[in-house]
Amino acid sequence: MIEVKHLTKSFEQKNGEPLLAVNDLSFTADKGEIVVLLGVNGAGKTTTMRMLSTVLKPSNGTATVEGYDIIGEPQKVRANLGFLSGDTGLYNRLTTRELITFFGKLYDVDDETIKKRIQEMADFLDMNDFLDKKIDLLSTGMKQKVSIVRSIIHDPPVMIFDEPTAGLDILTARNIVSFIHKCKDDGKCVLFSTHIMREAEKIADRIIMIHEGKLLAEGTWEDFRMQTNLQDLDDIFVNFVNQTKEREQNYEFQENPDDL
Amino acid sequence: MNFKKILTIYRKELLDLFRDRRTVISSFVLPIVLYPLLMIVFSSLVSRQEAKLENQQQVAYLIDEIHNENSERIIRELKTTKNLQLVAADSISIPEKLLKENTIQAIITLRDSVGKSGYPTVLSKIYYNKADEKSSFADKKIFKQLQKIKDILVQERLQELKIDEELLKTIDIGEENVAPPEKMMGFALGKFLPYLLIILTIGGAGVIASDLVAGEKERGTLETILVSAARRNELVIGKYLTIITISLITVILNLFSMYLSFHYIMSQANIQFSDFRLPLANFALIFFLMIPLVTFFSAIFLSISTYSRNIKEAQSYQMPVLFGGIMLSMVSFLPAFELNFGFALIPVVNFSLLMRDIMLGDFQILYLAEVVVSMIILDIIAIFVSIKLFNNESVLFRTAEDKSLKFWGKNKKNVFSQQFVIMFFVFVLLILFYVGGSWQNINLMKGLVKTEILIILLPTIAVLKISKSDVKRVLRIHYTSPLNFLLVLLMALPVFVLAVLSMQVINLIYPIPESYIEAINKLVQSENIGIWKNILIVAVLPGICEEVMFRGYIINGFGKLGFWKAIIITAFLFGLLHLDPFRMIPVTFLGIWLGYLLLKTNSIFVPIFAHILNNSIAIASGKIIDKIPILNNFVSDGNFPFWTGIPAIVLLVIFLHIFNKINQSNEGVV
Ligand SMILES: Nc1ncnc2c1ncn2[C@@H]1O[C@H](COP(=O)(O)OP(=O)(O)OP(=O)(O)O)[C@@H](O)[C@H]1O
Ligand SMILES: [Mg+2]
Numbered sequence: 001m002i003e004v005k006h007l008t009k010s011f012e013q014k015n016g017e018p019l020l021a022v023n024d025l026s027f028t029a030d031k032g033e034i035v036v037l038l039g040v041n042g043a044g045k046t047t048t049m050r051m052l053s054t055v056l057k058p059s060n061g062t063a064t065v066e067g068y069d070i071i072g073e074p075q076k077v078r079a080n081l082g083f084l085s086g087d088t089g090l091y092n093r094l095t096t097r098e099l100i101t102f103f104g105k106l107y108d109v110d111d112e113t114i115k116k117r118i119q120e121m122a123d124f125l126d127m128n129d130f131l132d133k134k135i136d137l138l139s140t141g142m143k144q145k146v147s148i149v150r151s152i153i154h155d156p157p158v159m160i161f162d163e164p165t166a167g168l169d170i171l172t173a174r175n176i177v178s179f180i181h182k183c184k185d186d187g188k189c190v191l192f193s194t195h196i197m198r199e200a201e202k203i204a205d206r207i208i209m210i211h212e213g214k215l216l217a218e219g220t221w222e223d224f225r226m227q228t229n230l231q232d233l234d235d236i237f238v239n240f241v242n243q244t245k246e247r248e249q250n251y252e253f254q255e256n257p258d259d260l
Numbered sequence: 261m262n263f264k265k266i267l268t269i270y271r272k273e274l275l276d277l278f279r280d281r282r283t284v285i286s287s288f289v290l291p292i293v294l295y296p297l298l299m300i301v302f303s304s305l306v307s308r309q310e311a312k313l314e315n316q317q318q319v320a321y322l323i324d325e326i327h328n329e330n331s332e333r334i335i336r337e338l339k340t341t342k343n344l345q346l347v348a349a350d351s352i353s354i355p356e357k358l359l360k361e362n363t364i365q366a367i368i369t370l371r372d373s374v375g376k377s378g379y380p381t382v383l384s385k386i387y388y389n390k391a392d393e394k395s396s397f398a399d400k401k402i403f404k405q406l407q408k409i410k411d412i413l414v415q416e417r418l419q420e421l422k423i424d425e426e427l428l429k430t431i432d433i434g435e436e437n438v439a440p441p442e443k444m445m446g447f448a449l450g451k452f453l454p455y456l457l458i459i460l461t462i463g464g465a466g467v468i469a470s471d472l473v474a475g476e477k478e479r480g481t482l483e484t485i486l487v488s489a490a491r492r493n494e495l496v497i498g499k500y501l502t503i504i505t506i507s508l509i510t511v512i513l514n515l516f517s518m519y520l521s522f523h524y525i526m527s528q529a530n531i532q533f534s535d536f537r538l539p540l541a542n543f544a545l546i547f548f549l550m551i552p553l554v555t556f557f558s559a560i561f562l563s564i565s566t567y568s569r570n571i572k573e574a575q576s577y578q579m580p581v582l583f584g585g586i587m588l589s590m591v592s593f594l595p596a597f598e599l600n601f602g603f604a605l606i607p608v609v610n611f612s613l614l615m616r617d618i619m620l621g622d623f624q625i626l627y628l629a630e631v632v633v634s635m636i637i638l639d640i641i642a643i644f645v646s647i648k649l650f651n652n653e654s655v656l657f658r659t660a661e662d663k664s665l666k667f668w669g670k671n672k673k674n675v676f677s678q679q680f681v682i683m684f685f686v687f688v689l690l691i692l693f694y695v696g697g698s699w700q701n702i703n704l705m706k707g708l709v710k711t712e713i714l715i716i717l718l719p720t721i722a723v724l725k726i727s728k729s730d731v732k733r734v735l736r737i738h739y740t741s742p743l744n745f746l747l748v749l750l751m752a753l754p755v756f757v758l759a760v761l762s763m764q765v766i767n768l769i770y771p772i773p774e775s776y777i778e779a780i781n782k783l784v785q786s787e788n789i790g791i792w793k794n795i796l797i798v799a800v801l802p803g804i805c806e807e808v809m810f811r812g813y814i815i816n817g818f819g820k821l822g823f824w825k826a827i828i829i830t831a832f833l834f835g836l837l838h839l840d841p842f843r844m845i846p847v848t849f850l851g852i853w854l855g856y857l858l859l860k861t862n863s864i865f866v867p868i869f870a871h872i873l874n875n876s877i878a879i880a881s882g883k884i885i886d887k888i889p890i891l892n893n894f895v896s897d898g899n900f901p902f903w904t905g906i907p908a909i910v911l912l913v914i915f916l917h918i919f920n921k922i923n924q925s926n927e928g929v930v
Contacts, residue, residue, distance in 0.1 A: 012654075050483075053486075053487040054487075055483060055486045055487055055653070056653050056657070057653060075489065075491060078487060078488065078489050079489045081487070083487040085483075087480055088480060088481070088483055088484040089476075089479045089480030089481035089482075089483075089484060090481060090484065091272075091276055091481055092479070093275075093276050093279040093280060094272070094275065094276060094279075098272075098275070102268065102272045103488055105264075105265075105268045106265060106268060106269075106488045106489050106490045107488065107489045108489065134279075150484070154489070
């Protein structure tokens with residue numbers, strides 16, 4: 001399970017001013033649940049997920065993964081977490097088996113278990129043909145399968161997917177989606193990010209909409225449809241964006257009433 | 261840290277690299293193939309060339325001015341020379357032209373002469389063209405032949421007089437080289453082996469290191485490994501060990517391949533190899549010594565690789581290190597440089613000199629220990645820097661920067677960015693080096709004045725004016741309590757004493773050449789221009805101009821880094837600007853002192869005053885010490901006894917305490 005508490009990340013920009021990529025974001029994701037982080041390009045999805053996977057340090061706030069704090073116990077967090085994104089690279093000069101074994105060892109999984117899992121997953125994802133081929137020679141879809149196995153080799157209770165279907169064809173994308181459902185069925189907590197509304201609708205138990213680093217709305221599509229009286233997903237999203245803008249303007253207006 | 265994980269990472273990296281064609285070629289194939297190939301090509305070229313010359317006909321013009329029996333005898337004998345065609349000529353002018361044009365290879369003249377005791381002597385001279393290989397060859401051949409003829413003629417003459425030839429052998433002079441063959445070989449190898457090994461190590465480590473982190477960034481695998489359960493320290497150490505391993509393998513292969521190639525060359529040249537045994541035991545010691553050097557460069561390159569966004573960038577950042585290393589390693593070629601306490605502390609130089617001594621077979625254990633210990637300390641520092649960088653997310657995830665060098669940004673804040681300030685500094689440094697130096701060579705004092713005003717002061721003011729900066733605020737032209745000046749005045753003496761003492765300590769480690777001290781003294785106390793003019797040019801002017809540039813402008817570029825970092829970096833640049841390795845350290849200390857005064861008082865007048873004071877004391881001290889007898893008791897040869905440091909420190913601490921009290925409110929204002 002993931003608990004995000006007032007998570008904030010600011011980057012220094014070229015002109016010296018800070019950019020708030022993630023701004024006071026709070027949400028939770030439970031086990032056996034698929035939570036979708038939905039937002040347009042640059043909304044802060046990747047940054048949030050990078051903080052959760054302890055690759056980046058938060059500027060403010062914190063989060064816990066399976067009860068371990070991402071700042072205090074990054075080691076434990078990473079051991080309990082599987083991370084898969086659309087563009088994480090693999091070591092091209094290794095074979096599939098070597099690569100997965102390598103990551104398994106880093107997660108302190110014993111050799112027997114590694115072997116067993118590779119076999120299980122190879123059967124599930126139909127990858128027996130290329131287990132001993134160099135990754136360099138694989139197609140994009142095959143590589144993504146390797147990435148899946150890599151991310152789950154230590155059987156973590158929490159899975160984070162950062163736009164894992166970006167750039168894949170429907171068949172491969174389906175593979176991933178069914179894998180995500182399998183994770184859920186296994187009782188894992190799943191956090192999934194995308195900017196495609198449709199994808200979010202299909203897969204999500206719950207949706208966290210973020211925009212410019214801030215939380216926009218949280219709930220199921222049914223909740224959103226009721227709140228906005230709109231049907232189309234894109235319309236709903238735009239509606240939320242506009243609402244927040246108005247609220248902010250009002251707020252500014254109250255702060256500086258002389259402006260008008 | 262978990263050693264099992266480090267090992268896992270290490271193994272994976274090695275596997276990965278061994279499958280990389282680039283690494284395999286540059287680290288393993290190249291050293292194995294290169295030397296034998298070079299040697300074979302070289303030796304075959306040489307022997308072919310010699311064979312060619314031997315089989316070639318050479319043409320020599322012969323000018324016989326004697327025409328007697330004796331000369332004809334000589335000519336007859338000369339004609340038997342192998343592959344030499346003799347052409348008779350009358351005068352030297354035309355043959356000489358032909359010789360210069362390489363049409364013929366030699367001219368031989370035979371002239372008549374009479375020795376002191378009345379015996380006829382033939383004067384023979386060989387003209388040849390040393391710029392032409394064929395001609396040199398012909399010269400040698402003819403010379404040998406003439407010698408032979410001479411010996412025969414001597415023998416005949418002696419026989420005529422019935423004198424035994426043995427009579428002439430009064431002394432039989434023989435030569436024998438007592439240097440053992442190892443030592444000779446060591447002497448030759450010791451000169452270039454350090455150089456070669458250092459280049460090879462640096463080159464090898466560079467290729468691997470750039471692949472290991474920057475390469476991972478480029479291929480997008482870095483994030484994959486960072487989200488795994490491995491700790492960053494484990495990753496760094498695993499990668500570090502990989503670079504070291506491959507570099508050491510490269511070193512061994514290189515040494516081995518070199519050794520065998522030498523072997524080959526010597527057997528080709530029919531030199532008994534056993535006479536020229538390479539000192540193998542020394543090779544082992546050198547290999548052992550290579551370890552600290554390899555680890556040092558590996559750590560540096562790992563840091564560079566971590567900082568770089570891609571392989572290309574890593575390789576371009578490696579360039580200065582590479583060049584620096586190569587330059588430093590060349591000291592082994594210079595006979596005047598001997599390993600001493602100071603040199604043993606400088607990386608690469610220490611190694612280069614030590615290795616030369618080892619190859620010669622006489623090195624001092626003390627220096628060896630010093631080299632190893634100092635290298636290990638540097639290693640530890642370097643690897644800590646690597647780990648620190650690797651833990652720094654803004655380094656690891658450096659985003660693309662604007663690569664174009666915009667000298668004048670639209671934003672006027674740009675002239676206070678680190679990048680711009682450093683560029684400005686380099687610009688001034690270059691102008692100073694190329695232009696200022698030549699001005700000062702023509703006329704020292706005039707050159708100094710021009711340098712300070714035109715190269716240091718004006719460009720600084722120009723930058724501030726063009727960027728429309730608030731000059732008064734930037735330069736901190738602020739009022740400050742007169743008490744500050746009084747305190748600086750009081751502190752000047754202890755500061756000066758400490759500066760001289762620190763100079764003396766540095767002098768112990770890196771002795772300053774006498775010639776250098778003379779040159780400096782000339783600068784500080786030019787007799788002919790009078791003390792006041794001297795103070796004006798060497799103290800007041802630099803005090804103002806240099807303070808405006810460094811404490812006025814440059815320090816602002818580093819303000820973001822915090823109080824001390826800003827002061828120290830500025831001081832370091834200030835030290836660099838003096839373009840003088842011997843003054844680098846004391847000037848940097850002075851810079852730190854001046855920067856401290858500036859930021860504490862927030863007024864440029866204080867460091868200007870202190871700077872002028874410092875230079876004035878330096879000028880005056882040389883003259884005054886001689887004239888006041890009491891001072892002479894303290895100072896011998898311009899050196900202060902070390903105990904003077906104690907009252908100096910006590911006084912400085914007291915005054916600094918008061919100074920800090922007065923200027924408390926300005927703490928940390930940058
Ligand atoms: N290392 C960094 N340095 C500076 N700014 C960054 C860095 N990483 C991300 N940003 C900025 O933070 C903001 C959020 O980026 P992020 O990658 O989190 O968005 P995203 O929601 O994942 O977008 P996308 O759908 O395009 O992947 C962007 O404006 C981006 O430019
Ligand atoms: Mg993203």
